[in-house]
Amino acid sequence: EVQLVQSGAEVKKPGESLKISCKASGYIFTTYWIGWVRQLPGKGLEWMGIIYPGDSDTKYSPSFQGQVTISADKSISTAYLQWSSLKAPDTAMYYCARRNYYYDSGGHKSLDIWGQGTMVTVSS
């Protein structure tokens, strides 16, 4: 079964660092991009960025560039999202998702497999 399993909920203080994970299974990890999506409490989905685990090529949304770091360890099929200094507004649910690429459909793409989400709470 193809799945992404994310690390558990976190409660942190402002200024602390954090690294959350997204472990892939059931497919070849290095051949699909993995994206990260933020959802603030009661709000919509926001695209953060994406990484290709095969060569660690990474693209960030301008809104999140410099605020977070996306990485991957292909030896354990795991992608990461990390903060060096958390702020209260970082409180949100964070999802990882696999980007599928449809070679037989004109190169279309989608986020076809999603992790269950990691809730991050930042509070003093």
Place this chain on the structure above:
Amino acid sequence: IQLTQSPSFLSASVGDRVTITCRASQGISSYLAWYQQKPGTAPNLLIYAASTLQSGVPSRFSGSGSGTEFTLTISSLQPEDFATYYCQQLNSYPYSFGQGTKLEIK
């Protein structure tokens, strides 16, 4: 690329036909996907390439459009369809989402 969904809220009854529109600020060909999200759960892919139904998604869901205007139609609402729907463009980075359409029971 900005995506604007309309309406933001929609009240409908079981059996109704509903349509949600997603407009892009610039042309994105048919690089558009639709997702359904129920409270407390991750989004679920419904449609990609603007009109291709993801495997396992009921045929009452359909998508259309190209360029800057797209629609998601549910032909006959079922109780399990009451959720929030998002469009997403995958034409160019960043892969932006629409603001969402919350579909509620009338």
